[in-house]
Amino acid sequence: MSILDKVVGSALATEEEHGQRISAKTGVAVFGLDALSSAAYGPEAALTLLIPLGFLGSSYLLPITAVVILLLTIVFFSYRQTIDAYPNGGGSYSVAGANLGTTFGLLAGAALMIDYILNVAVGIAAGVGAIVSAVPALQSHMVALCVGILLLLAFLNLRGVKDTGVAFVLPTYWFVFALVALIVAGGWKILSSHGHVVPVVALPLPSAATLAVPGLWLVLKAFASGCTAMTGVEAVSNGVTAFQQPASNLAKRSLTIIIGVLIALLAGLAWLVHAYGVTATDPTAPGYQSVLSILLGAVAGRGTFYYFAMIGITLVLCLSANTSYADFPRLCRVMALDSFLPSVFRVRGRRLVYTHGIVALTVFAGALLIGFGGITDRLIPLFAVGAFLAFTLSQAGMVVHWWRRKKFAMASVNAIGAAATGMTVLIVMVAKFRDGAWITLILIPVLYALMVSIRLHYHRVAKNITTCAPLTVRSKEEPIVILPIDRWSRVSRKALSFAMRISSDVRAVHVDGCGSHTMLESQWPEVVEEPARVAGVPAPTLTTLHSPYRFVVHPVLKFVFEVERQNPDSLIAVVIPELVERRWYHHLLHNQRSAIIKATLFLRGTKRMMVINVPWYVERGDQEALAAAERSQATRGPRRPGVLAASTD
Template sequence: MRSSAHAVISRESSPKIVTIAEKVPPGPSKSTLADVIFGRRLATAEEDEQKIGPVAGVPVLGLDALSSAAYGPEAALTLLLPLGALGLSYIVPLSGIIVAVLLVVYFSYRQTIAAYPNGGGSYTVAKENLGQGAALVAGAALALDYVLNVAVGISAGVGALVSAVPALLPHTLLLCLAILVLLTLVNLRGTRESGLTFLLPTYLFVASLAGILVYGGLRVFAAGGHPVPVEASPVLPVSTETVSLWLVVRAFASGCTAMTGVEAVSNGVPLFRRPTIPNAQRTLTVIIAILVGLLGGIALLARAYGIGATPPGEHGYQSVLSQLACAVIGRGPLYYITMGSVVAVLALSANTSFADFPRLCRVLALDRFLPDTFATRGRRLVFSYGVVVLAVVSGFLLVAFGGVTDRLIPLFAIGAFLAFTISQAGMVAHWRRAGGTGARRSLWINALGATATGITLVVVIVSKFADGAWIAVVVVPLAVFAFARIHRHYRYVGNEVKESRPLDLSRAASPLVVVPVQAWNKLTSRGLRFAIELSPDVRALHIVTQETEDGAPCELARTWETLVVDPARAAGLKAPRLVVRKSTFRQFFAPLIEYIEQLRDEHPDRDVVVIVPDLVVRRWYHALLHNNRGIILKGLLRLRGGPRVVVVNTPFYLT
């Protein structure tokens, strides 16, 4: 280094590594508005207190799955409508198959939880066992599923509400967005908070439906299989079609939407308190047990009471659950409580997405397929950026579809079943590799699951292709492409900035400093003083854009000696050199940049620092009255200066 002065003047002899303490405000801090809305800031060490057990786990991760009971059987029954009363005889075996697949999926995900306790679900399983490509497909499918689940869940809940209270119909979109804001805020306050907030509606839903199913079952038993409904259901239409395999397969595929949401627990394992794996497994067991009970009970009672679907969107439509409740207990207060809890659970089923989507994005961000920010915890330790992005994207969908998202349902099922299938297939590969006792049995369970969900996926894609399923076929590859491009960019940047060698100071030298000066004022004097503090080689560049009379030297040149050179000499410092350059075409930037480029090229070993004094104005519109040359110059030098040219703005504050 040309200047060896630095070591001389510093008299402090200090340790080279210092750890300084955090400033802790004395006493309890005052609550800010942000504290009230988002909850008080949580320290990283408080993470364990935010974790949840099975009781809160069901509302956090189970709402998506449980709410399926409200539309899965109905979806199957709707497809059986053309068969008339005959269709009812298929609902029990179909539900049996769905429950069987559900159990296979259950055992399969139990195994996944134990094998991959760090969460990430399908993405992680696929990455470990099938490779990054399959993992990205699973990630894209899951992300699509989560986003659509928010839009579809909220609009299904609001749809049920407005069909019960038609006066609210004009406010559909507003209600949807209000629920979205509620979910977003609660989830920004933390996972635990959302579990506690949604505890009541969840268990009310489970208790009231279970009550109706058990009471209805007892009445069926008491009546010897032919109960008299308290309120009769609509008569089923006469048969218009004969049964066909394709019809039954499609009814099965529709009924399978009852399984969406089952993967949620395996994706969110790190949310659970210790012992993590048993807690997560217990939660999954509770969810599946409730779901199986509800699905089985609904199928059996629908059969016993002769309840089928009513044509959706037509006059006289009544949901299967509503018919069932009417038949078993009549339209009393209990009926309204039950239906209210159904509406709430549908609307809140989006909560599962809010728990899992940010975690999925975090895993993708850690693997550098998404921006870093997704892996940053916010003030309440949740991955706030993912929560906000989920809210914005699904809010956009709600607005675009005016709050009625029926047409998105096929897309939603595709995302879920694609992720299921990849995950199960990954587990098959996992067990094949793992080997040993039990692995064989586990392998077969997962293979069965993969086959079942794979078939369902194909059926859903084929039967719903024209209805919008093609969008998923386009969106998933696009998302995978975007992930890959992001990853490529990060890898490229990572390689570019990677540094394995230690600091290289062999050619370190004081920089050449350039200060553009146009007149003598406090900004100029501040800039020059700072320049002199940085380096002994300071050049003040004066661009003459206006011709002075008869070629007389400009004001600045006349006073330079007195104003700058003398004080510098008096302080024992090298005086800055004034460089005067005429600009025939009245340009300011072109000659300045030319000079800086020339200086840079003449001194290939040294950095060039350009100091631009910067007037800090008090009001933004004051900036309109100043020329903002600093900003323009900085932009131009970023484009043309290259890595050795550094622009420094010295602030000058107006008092």
């Protein structure tokens, strides 16, 4: 078993794909972590914007949460219909592209890709924020913790969807149980004290109020931040094909569980925050605590349950990025099939996952975490724009889908969803523009333009190489073979022997930087010309190029292109002898001129030019074996060791 098998698991055959599909219960863990975990950071994102209100901030969370829940309910019914209409996966890209046109499909795809990348960064940053709340001494190591968790997630996802889902089931239900227990315990205390609840652990003092009454602008900004609690609800509709049969029914069941639990958690937490008077703390200030950490301390103290719940919350926040790992590679695959992304994103790896998508997501999310210091509130302003733009385009596409089929009642459900999310995306863009949403608004059209250019490139290549013409069979036409050679060796002898097999017109070219008669020129008559004469074949010519400035690559390339220019009706084959070491670090000990010449010819060559590698593999014990063989040949004839065989072997 190879090291790769031990690390990511043994390779899976394509026929084993059905065994990798998941149940509705596992689907909650695979596709619901993003949505469920947003209950932990969505309310805090809104409360952070309400810090200027001091104690009054907590009282405004209830109406904001109520509006978010209303939006969530509308989107839930809309996406249930999307699953029915697109049982093979109804992501925003597919739905918008099929019903609104390619332009809107690409906008939805670009927005969704950015949303998935941000979701990874925000989820991990929120998880690390929870860790720092419990262990403040780790605050200076936030970026390192973020990157470590990111790499762990990438590793788990490279093992495959089923293995990932099984690994995440326990943390998901742990998180849900902990928050439900918190809400039940806190609710019981509120009711039993008739609303005059006393925190077990004193709440941190809120910042001094700078506003007595919130303005509309502040409320809109808080609502825009609170809307991050809705991100991730589209994940199930994107990944319908990951479920066991009947896939649509299981997907809808998972979506119902996810949305139902999320609504209950958001409502319960908003109630507790209001009743206990919890306010947010500045995440950049010393002694920062997350809202959930404060709430847990207020309800249950800092005992066993606090740490039990914080561990569950931390796990899910860190693992919530897995929703993006489940969906981002699938989205990249679909877009690559349409030639809007590089074709490598179509290819499944050894564990039937789209490895290149996983790696790309890891790289981009890692750059965000490092660039923004792993702090959630710096990332939140970038977050919701992409998600709600994708929501809006998907729902608008579904309106067209049902309208074409004369199902006006179903179209009205999606129309309400499109209107609601469309208004929300405008609010988010305006409210969060200066805080960072402008970055997302620039990235979406840039990504759109990049994808269009990729497709144009693929179309240009296809037009250039596609043909229905039959094979052209001609009499043997020998190419002119050019062989760059630095000295006479086993490597060059093998390359020259091969060149003489394919053509009688072989032209060796040697670069001399000393300006004197070279050793190769002295050896050439004996080691090449005489064996060729004995065999009765044309002898390869040797051209020595003098290079007073000791350049090697440029003179060789100039010679090749000059031969091509002088022979417009001939094929040109450049044979590159290359020494190949088994160990990569040995390769570093040799010059890379062969690779440079080869790469340049690939880039600057023409349709009449071919580049042929002739490798010489350096094996342990080669010297002794080859020397013995040459001594044996020497006893059978006058040829000296190293002389080109007359048979051109």
